[in-house]
Amino acid sequence: MKGNKMPSRHLDLNKKLGDLLAEYNVITHEQLNQALKEQQHRGGQIGQILRELGFITEDVLVAFLGKQAGVPYVSLSEYGDIPEEIIKLVPESVARHQTLIPIAKKGNTLTIAVANPRNVFVTDDLRLMTGYEINSVIASENEIKTSIEKYFSAKGSINDAVQELELRGAKDDVEILKDRDAGKDIIALEAEGEAAAPIVKIVNLILSGAIRSKASDIHIEPYEKSLRVRYRIDGVLHEVSAPPKKTQNAVISRLKIMSSLNIAEKRLPQDGRIKIKVLNSEIDIRVSVLPTAFGEKVCMRILDASSLCLDLSKLGFEPGTMKTFQKNMDVPHGIILITGPTGSGKSTTLYSALSKLNQPDVNISSIEDPVEYAINGINQVSAKPDIGLTFAAGLRSFLRQDPDIIMVGEIRDTETAEIAINAALTGHLVYSTLHTNDAPSALTRLNNMGIEPFLTTSTVVMIVAQRLIRVICRNCDEEYEVPADALLSIGVTKLEIGNVKTVKLHRGRGCERCSGTGYKGRLGCYEVMEINDKIRELVLQRSAAGAIKKAAIENGMITLRKAAVMKVLSGTTTVEEMLRVVTLEEE
Numbered sequence: 001m002k003g004n005k006m007p008s009r010h011l012d013l014n015k016k017l018g019d020l021l022a023e024y025n026v027i028t029h030e031q032l033n034q035a036l037k038e039q040q041h042r043g044g045q046i047g048q049i050l051r052e053l054g055f056i057t058e059d060v061l062v063a064f065l066g067k068q069a070g071v072p073y074v075s076l077s078e079y080g081d082i083p084e085e086i087i088k089l090v091p092e093s094v095a096r097h098q099t100l101i102p103i104a105k106k107g108n109t110l111t112i113a114v115a116n117p118r119n120v121f122v123t124d125d126l127r128l129m130t131g132y133e134i135n136s137v138i139a140s141e142n143e144i145k146t147s148i149e150k151y152f153s154a155k156g157s158i159n160d161a162v163q164e165l166e167l168r169g170a171k172d173d174v175e176i177l178k179d180r181d182a183g184k185d186i187i188a189l190e191a192e193g194e195a196a197a198p199i200v201k202i203v204n205l206i207l208s209g210a211i212r213s214k215a216s217d218i219h220i221e222p223y224e225k226s227l228r229v230r231y232r233i234d235g236v237l238h239e240v241s242a243p244p245k246k247t248q249n250a251v252i253s254r255l256k257i258m259s260s261l262n263i264a265e266k267r268l269p270q271d272g273r274i275k276i277k278v279l280n281s282e283i284d285i286r287v288s289v290l291p292t293a294f295g296e297k298v299c300m301r302i303l304d305a306s307s308l309c310l311d312l313s314k315l316g317f318e319p320g321t322m323k324t325f326q327k328n329m330d331v332p333h334g335i336i337l338i339t340g341p342t343g344s345g346k347s348t349t350l351y352s353a354l355s356k357l358n359q360p361d362v363n364i365s366s367i368e369d370p371v372e373y374a375i376n377g378i379n380q381v382s383a384k385p386d387i388g389l390t391f392a393a394g395l396r397s398f399l400r401q402d403p404d405i406i407m408v409g410e411i412r413d414t415e416t417a418e419i420a421i422n423a424a425l426t427g428h429l430v431y432s433t434l435h436t437n438d439a440p441s442a443l444t445r446l447n448n449m450g451i452e453p454f455l456t457t458s459t460v461v462m463i464v465a466q467r468l469i470r471v472i473c474r475n476c477d478e479e480y481e482v483p484a485d486a487l488l489s490i491g492v493t494k495l496e497i498g499n500v501k502t503v504k505l506h507r508g509r510g511c512e513r514c515s516g517t518g519y520k521g522r523l524g525c526y527e528v529m530e531i532n533d534k535i536r537e538l539v540l541q542r543s544a545a546g547a548i549k550k551a552a553i554e555n556g557m558i559t560l561r562k563a564a565v566m567k568v569l570s571g572t573t574t575v576e577e578m579l580r581v582v583t584l585e586e587e
Contacts, residue, residue: 017068018046021056026064031055041359052311058140066138071117076103076143082151086110089130092152098122101147108132113139113147146513149212199250202243203258206251207276209240211283213515216302216343220255222248222295233515234470234522235343252289252296259287267291273370274300286370305373309348310355316469316523318566321558324528325464329353333427334461335420337411339436345468345524346433347372350407353431354378357405366407367394383409391416399423408432414450421451424459438560439465439529440548443539457536465527465560469573469581472506473514477571479506490579492565506571523572525563525582530555 022032027050035049047065050056056064059075066073082103089110090102100122104111110132114122123134206229210218215231222245229242243251256263259272274285286301309315317325329336336353338346351373354364358377369383369391379401381394391408392415398406399419410433411417420430436442442463446456481502488494497503508518529535529552538548553559558566564578 016046017065018050020068021050021064024064026060027055052314054313058142062138062140066117069117069138071114071136071138074103074113074137074139076101076113076139076147082147084151087151089132090126091129092148094126094129095148095152099141099144099148101144101151103137105132109135111135111137113137113144115139115141115144150512199247199254202247203251203254207285210300210302211304213238214307218298218300218302220251220298220300222292222297224294227251232343234517234519235468236470236517238515248295252298255287255298255300256289259285261287261289266296284372303372308351308373310352312352312356315345315349315352315526316567317526317528318558318563320556321526321528321563324530324556325462325526328462328530330357331429331461333424333429335424335430335432335459336461337432337434337442337463338466339434339439339442339463340466341435341437343468344466345522346466349464349466349524350431350433351375354405354407362404363402364405364407365398365401365403366409367391367398368407368409378407392419395419395423399426399428403428405429405431410434411449417446417449417451421455421459425455430459436465438545438549439463439527439557440545440552443535443548444545447539447542453540453542457531457539460531462531463529465529467525467560467564467581468522469525469564469567470517470519470577471521471523471572472574473508473511473518473520475513475520476509476511476518477506478509479504479571481505482575487575490575491561492568496562496565496569503569505568505575507574518574519577523567525560525567527557527560527563529557 018027018032018035021027022029027035031050031053035046035053035055038049038053039046047056047061051058051061063073082101086102086105089105090100090112095101098119099115100112102110102112110126110130112126112134114136115138117136117138123136126132126134206218206220210231213231213233215233216235217232219228219230219232219237220242221228221230225245227242227245227248228239230237230239232238253263255274256270256272259274261270261272269291270289272287272289274287276283276285282305284303284305286303288299288301290297290299312322312326338349340346354366355375358364358375360377363379364377365379365381367381367383369385371380371382374380381389383389383391383394391410391412395406395408395416396419399422406420406423406428408416408420408430411420420432424430434442434445436445440463442465443456443460446460447453481504484497484500484503487497487503508514508520510516510518514520532551532555534551534555535548538551549557549559560582564573564582567573568575568578
């Protein structure tokens with residue numbers, strides 16, 4: 001970007017945004033051409049793509065759009081608190097649907113911040129709805145959405161719903177069997193107020209609360225005298241308000257009905273799926289029901305396609321690690337393995353790599369259990385072991401479908417591993433995942449599964465181990481100093497911090513935006529092991545994982561521990577988070 005100065009002369013509204021940005025030297029023509037190629041490949045708005053590529057900031061884009069439409073730009077983060085009487089002038093449903101928020105009132109004029117200043121119909125509707133003259137200003141979409149969540153809240157609470165349930169009596173246990181709400185927007189369901197049965201409202205509040213908190217999982221756990229609800233946010237479980245024990249059976253039955261499970265079966269585990277709408281965006285929820293000593297435990301995994309990051313540069317790769325990954329990700333044939341525990345972001349890395357390789361001249365097929373996110377241009381198959389469609393069976397069928405690239409959700413057994421290796425030997429590129437603690441252990445794991453070392457060395461090209469680490473909240477980030485000896489005592493080396501007495505680190509104080517945790521969002525820590533001749537020789541000798549790891553480090557591999565240390569020293573995360581995520585073993 002050449003500069004952030006906004007153009008002062010009149011803008012031609014008929015010109016395309018990208019051309020205008022280049023004309024006024026906000027971006028270069030080379031940057032515009034790169035963004036247009038990316039747009040042709042994956043679609044989307046040019047402004048959003050330019051922002052994702054890092055050519056312009058969101059503030060510059062929004063300010064330019066405002067200038068283009070003749071609407072002033074404001075930053076809501078610097079605007080201060082908005083009085084409740086102003087917020088109440090616009091219905092929550094309108095604010096959410098149109099992405100706008102009222103911010104000021106002077107005389108008979110109401111000022112609203114909008115994300116899309118060209119939507120003149122909204123102005124007319126609000127004029128009729130409120131009786132005020134409407135003055136529009138433009139603000140970033142993220143800031144408006146943050147303000148909406150801050151000032152508008154779900155109508156009612158779990159406690160209110162429980163009180164209503166007590167007033168109505170037990171008849172609601174029957175009422176929830178009528179699945180009238182399937183496919184509706186969950187936010188709209190909250191707003192129905194008195195029309196919804198209390199149990200329905202309790203479930204909706206649990207679901208919508210998790211989605212608003214950007215949780216990845218919901219746990220509903222029955223104990224002898226209580227019911228516990230927890231959200232997994234940024235990889236850590238947080239306990240939230242839960243309904244009383246007496247509503248346990250009704251709440252679980254409601255969730256079973258929503259996910260098309262057998263409500264009469266309480267002795268065996270069951271798996272299902274719920275699809276709901278939140279603010280006009282569809283979200284899939286994977287539901288697992290497990291019988292326990294005091295009732296059925298429900299665990300729900302939230303899959304929000306809109307939050308899926310497919311930009312490799314934003315996943316958390318260190319520069320050297322990224323270079324190695326990109327060098328090997330599109331080899332003509334071979335196996336690339338992504339390893340790590342459940343919830344470590346393996347699927348996101350796989351999808352990001354496949355999205356980069358997804359071109360019109362490439363045939364990509366994947367078999368997953370289940371398909372988490374649908375990607376246009378990739379033939380995705382959902383495994384169904386109960387009818388014989390296992391990873392091995394699907395992979396065998398793929399070889400008759402003329403594929404160039406194959407993705408197998410997980411190598412779980414020897415049969416799947418053998419077929420994957422045969423596919424790589426016959427000229428295909430195979431991506432898959434494996435559950436190991438680090439990259440070198442994946443090679444010994446394949447040997448333990450019965451795969452001959454000469455087959456492993458002939459096919460495996462690269463192994464990527466990863467973990468997700470929480471990022472310090474930028475709103476409450478603060479700097480502090482620690483003695484260098486304190487870092488040396490937890491495994492940080494002098495080479496990493498230099499010959500100093502104190503080291504400046506960062507931490508989050510805790511604020512409203514991060515719910516007092518000091519963290520907001522997560523990034524990956526990556527250990528990328530490129531297979532070279534020395535490593536192949538060690539595998540053929542059936543050497544231990546430790547020897548392979550030593551050879552990989554000599555070849556330039558950045559370990560998970562070192563990647564986490566680099567994020568601590570760069571101010572991305574904290575020492576406490578590093579110790580929580582990675583082990584500080586001797587290398």
